Amino acid sequence: MIERARGLNIATQIILGAGLLTLLVPLYLTFVAATQTLPEVNRVPPTFLPGTHLFDNLAEAWVRSNFGQKFVNTMILATGVVVGKITVAAITAFGIVFFQHRFRMLIFWLIFITLMLPLEVRIVPTYSVAANALSPFQQILDVVGLTWLLEALTGMRVALEWNLLNSYTGLILPLVATATGTFLYRQFFMTIPDELVEAAQMDGAGPLRFLWEVLIPLSRTNIAALATIMFVYSWNQYLWPLLIITDPNYGVVAVELGQLVPDSNTTGGGIPHWNLAMAGTLIVMVPPVLVVIFMQRWFVRGLINTDK
Amino acid sequence: MADINIRRVEKSYGDTRVVHGVDLDIRDGEFVVILGPSGCGKSTLLRMIAGLEAISGGEIAIGGRVVNDLEPRQRGCAMVFQNYALYPHMSVAENIGYALKIAGIGKAERRARVQSVATAIGLEDYLDRRPGQLSGGQRQRVAMGRAMIREPKVFLFDEPLSNLDAKLRVQMRLEIRHLHQRLAATSVFVTHDQIEAMTLADRMVVMNQGNIEQVGAPSDVYDRPASTFVASFIGSPPMNLLPGRMTESGQHVELADGQHVPIPTALAQGRAGRPVTLGIRPEDIRHGPAAGGSGLTAKFDFLEELGMGRLFHGTLGGQDIIMHATDKTPPVFGTAVDIAFDPSRLHLFDVETGKRLAGESGRADKEQWSGYRATA
Amino acid sequence: MADINIRRVEKSYGDTRVVHGVDLDIRDGEFVVILGPSGCGKSTLLRMIAGLEAISGGEIAIGGRVVNDLEPRQRGCAMVFQNYALYPHMSVAENIGYALKIAGIGKAERRARVQSVATAIGLEDYLDRRPGQLSGGQRQRVAMGRAMIREPKVFLFDEPLSNLDAKLRVQMRLEIRHLHQRLAATSVFVTHDQIEAMTLADRMVVMNQGNIEQVGAPSDVYDRPASTFVASFIGSPPMNLLPGRMTESGQHVELADGQHVPIPTALAQGRAGRPVTLGIRPEDIRHGPAAGGSGLTAKFDFLEELGMGRLFHGTLGGQDIIMHATDKTPPVFGTAVDIAFDPSRLHLFDVETGKRLAGESGRADKEQWSGYRATA
């Protein structure tokens, strides 16, 4: 379109530049801090120019936090969440959107409501469940008297136990359960034309075939968007791993990052090694940032049909 | 063995009934076109045959077997959808072969059959493309190929041409005809385009508001529409319908402006002096003093050039009319000009019911007309 | 004062040129239709006039003023888009009145003018609805109203009817014509539908691959297509084109199967013995021994009933042909039957260039033909 708006174009560039600056300044400072020595970081007034110790700090942070193993763990966590969530969300949304049963709306709301009570506020009971994921069923059995009945009949006591503490499963499962992915899929599935379903039905495809051979291939950009969101989300998990992982062999990066800046309310925390912490921050940031940059094209596209 | 018998079939959505007890028998190998305005229930009827829509009442049998409770895939029907409903992520070959894949047919055989279908629909060179990379007509052909490959007993089409441009529509029409001639499968084709219906149908079914208005061969329906609804729905531009009154003599119809139109006497029986609706198709009107002498006049305002003839727009008896003239008579606008038409091409309808006047059965009607024509 | 002068206008996207130096003059108040197949550059040309697309080369002037660098809003054009591009969040009244609002026109006057436009397009009862609550035809009218209200010097239409069904299309066509008669604004209308083009245009511009193939009144273009492209693009079904060779005598064209078709002698000049393409429109062929005696025969395979006539499909000289017959001769299929056509309705084209043979200018051509007709 022919548009003569030089002033406006300049203003636009300025806005974008300023916005970019605002968003990037914290990251830049992180970078600067990661290049300095501890005294340089703590100097007043601070220097905003990069120092020369980037690689020393990166190496030191890497070794000190044993990031090698944490990366592997976090990668397992993130992959597990991404795959699990994409799968669970897809089949759930499919079950809600493409079948007509009385409970559709009920199920929809049951899932939707989970968005509203974050982990932080139900952390203690959730922890108990993680310690034995079968405890709800055990308690139900106990309450309805089945345990007693079985014990009376067979002499064996039913003791269901599935401990998820200090395990990848424990890290992954509760994160898989949240509703975001189910929504994204639901929104997308609603845009699938009826005719496509009908064509598949005429071709003789049952629901599972339709899901696997038609819907999933069609959702590729959505899957990409969801995978990106979920990867970033699970890579940056902090509170849940902090709680259920006591075995350092299962530690994840964000928690490790927190450890570089010790809790100074407890004595002995040592001085915060901001330079190392920021170097660690840079290291930890790399995978999700790469994923986002790499996926951003699909990311934006995958979200287009979802917000209406 | 794939005749389709539809018995008192009804469809309701909640409280609203959209198909009202339809009866229809389609013979094995016949090509039936269901025609009607938007929302009249064509698709619903078709989809009940396909099994995509539950039947609220009545019974549908395919090849003698009641299919009311069968799933779509068990009915042996194939369907071509209005928007083609191709699988966007599959290649043309995969789209066409998908039904075979589901049926568990081996790769080699599948490839062979896809190949032969693709050849039949002229898409051998496009097998690896995705639907998004095809033109409208090509997509349409893929949709057709997908239906063909299953060699179904029954073909169902739901306005498969309505998304194509005029040119392609003509071409695809021919291809569907050829296809039908080759496969001889029972076919039910839904459309709201009357040209499509006329050119394709062995038999046409005209629907209106959930009811069947007329069933018959295209030329029958065109030449002897059973009601004003059919008369105005079929033909483009549609039949001119003029309110009038039968003269006492029963030889003319008097129009609103007092002009008298001579009509075949047989039609006047017992209706002398009663109001009627007079119908005449645009192409049955022509310039010039009537052969019989007692000329009619109309006033024209403008014309549309069609290349193949011209449409004159004007008024007759206070009513808008259109005349399709193929002669090159220089147009005269704004003043009354003589027009004429062959009385044998006139149609008379009951004012209240809209039903065609004269012999109830098409056959009787026909004989009467031809009789008249012979003596005219 | 809104004539449009297009001078050697070009458009390139990157390296691909999609409009190749087009020249066109549109007179004030004229209704010009640009017609051509999909992708030929119609929209691009229109959008360059509107200012929605930058001009890569050449010059466009509206009302004598070069507008190459003007923004759309400075050109005094209004446009009706193919998908209407109504503002979904505004009511009909707001949609129509938006341009006035931007122009800073007061509320009272705005309301009055919206009201009067709405009345003109028959939407007074829908002013408070959102576009989403309107039918296709009503939306189309809103789009029109939005363009009308500004009383623009130039109206631009980009296939505004292509999303409507056949019936509505006919009706909207008439409304656009009436509108133009009332407002007498210069109008440029883009379409790929030839019926639309024929019926609407004062002058038609046929484009092909970024070039103008022919400019002329609809009947001129229909009756004397400048090239095989135009011949086959205009007319439905299209003109039959048969390869042949001028006999040495120059009186006939010999078809592939050896049949001789008599042609007007004037056309033979200097082309004796040379290959030509012979064109004849389906409606110009008829059954029966040629008036002249030396009859041609064709073989027909099947017919399509149109109600108003029938299309016979068959072959002549080894080539598929279509005959549009309005008589009711009982069809004979599979064996050779006599056909005839008036030589004055024949068209001859150069085999290589596809250009029409005979006098270069349309005028000369016409005289020649009428001369021939008189003597025939």
Place this chain on the structure above:
Amino acid sequence: MRRAYFKNNWIAAALVAPQLLIIFVFFYWPTAQALYWAFTLEQPWGGGNQWVGLENFQAIVEDEYYWNSVMVSIIFAFFSTLLSMGMALVLAIAADRQLNGYKFYRVGLIWPYAVAAPAVGLAFRFIFNPSAGLLSHLNQIWPGIWDPIMNGDHALAMVIFAGAWKQVAYNFIFFLAGLQAIPRSLTEASAMDGAGVLRRVRDIQLPLLAPTAFFLLVINITDSFTDSFGIVDTMTAGGPARATDLMVFKIYEDGFRGLDYSGAAAQSIILMLLVMVLTFFQFRYIERRVHYT
């Protein structure tokens, strides 16, 4: 409304079962437990509890600091949402004009999304440090003008800013996607109607972005109520003087840290109800105005 469905509801049940099972175990069961605690006095070590009816709730509503926390949460939600959505919107509109460097800006504005909240918190602690950060220069000119350590308003502003920063990239992505989904012909139509760029933004783009904005509003508000723990925990720990004591932080603090499981459970219930009411309200009253078809 969809009309094509599959019939086999057993398959549907099997498909939704995994997610329902997981949310039953990890969400509803614990939540039910918390619900139960809210009506009891629960000993932290699990030794037993007493039924106290609504006492815990009564204690909460009578506690002025609880209301303080509610207020702070609302202020935080309002301003961080306003700030992040506002900034994202402006940037998205600017980026959508697709001038030179568009792709560069798009990447640049999206990737902060990937930065973890703890890292954001740490970085911002740095920046807003009154004696060493960027703003320390300000303090040198006007001593005491910036003191988030002791000045509650400053601390809250800081938390709001960090919270908003974290969300800008996310909102930007959605706004940009929303803008690009607006048919080009609408923009062109308004250009023909005489609208300049800014006018178009106001009359066409903004109204048509409303559904996206609504979606983001729900997400951002819900998020600011439920997902703000990390930032507060790393930046201010609720202080100074409870100036940044957001509801979710207070719940965690009172319950998990202060061992008052019952009081925290009661607060959780109220928070959950509040978020639900807000969501419901937004759906009911705002959504209605923003969808056009």
Place this chain on the structure above:
Amino acid sequence: DPIKFEYWYGLSGHLGEVVQQTCERFNQSQSEFEIVCVGQDGYAQAVQNSIAAFRAGKHPTIVQAYDAGTADLMMSGEFYPVQQMMADFNIAIDWDNYFPGISNYYASSKGELFSMPFNSSTAVMYYNIADLKKAGVDTPPATWEEFGADLEKLKASGKECPFAYAPSSWVDLEQFSMAHNVPIATNNNGYDGLDAELVFNTTVHVQHMENLKRWRDDGLLQIRTSQGGLNARDSFAQGECSFYFGSIASHATVHSVATSDLTWDVAMLPIYEGYERHNTVVGGASLWVLSKKTEAEYRGAAAYLGFLATPESERFWSSNTGYIPVTKTGFKNLKDSGFYDNAPYKGREVAIESLTYTEPGPLTRGIRLGGFIQIRKEWTGEIEAAFAGKKTIQEALDAAAERGNAAITKFARLYKGKSLP
């Protein structure tokens, strides 16, 4: 395979690493047991996480619990009293050898030690010798009045930040009240019953807090918290500020992070004129053995605690951290070996001196208040409000006391019918 058992500790950073080393030393010292030590990054987290884990049946055998959690643990009853346990596994410990101020703190009213004293500390005053000298002060202040005057002098000498301060209930309220022998709560700070009431809003503590606030208003004191970047300790260690109050445990840390030219020392907390100095109270944490574990695990735990109680372990711990030895002989051995004579250990004996300044009395024995974690929080919150100028110190402390009392009442109701062991 060795018997494995877990130990969760709260110390972090440098001190956390030393804890890990004690575990490694233990594991190397024998092969029957393997202790798995897990840092929980903070005292509070260690207790919270243990409770959550306990409820889920996945708790560690040993947990390091800080002073403020003592009453909560005691009332829970979910522990294996260490004195009992050591007896059960026949590990001889001379319980009388422990400093009484330390052992009292973790013992029942009948004197049975419930948890193992481990990292013990008390609050001291850190001061910058050079800065004071420059300001013309040669000896560290012994009274708060002198302290106030010294701040003025420091300021006058051009020191921007004479005093790095962060509100700390442990220093400003608890240790302060002990040193002044004023009550924090009735019932002898809760030892005599769960129905205690806070009274700190009526003692010299009020005056002290008002002084702090005044110093801040006068620019003599700067708030330094980790939220602001450098916390008080590090501000001191970097030489930015001349005074700071904190745990003796930081002694080693300050050494390790201090700028090379920093000359500094520690002294006992100042006392207001007119008050007689009393002993301060033990801080830090002790090791609790939780219930519901197997016999084998308890055997391991007993072995580990026994290992910690050996003189070598005590020496290792005290020399690598600032924590004081918890036994009399341990202290004596260190002192005799000249440990406290030279840097970097010189000065740490001040803590013992402070702790043992007088025999612990009813008001200096310690604090036994349920919900004390909550009380600390209330105190901090209110003091911050007062410092921010939202209320007066008196109002703030009144509110803190009132809210703290509510916590105490709630705690009493929680354990209705039970009393402190």
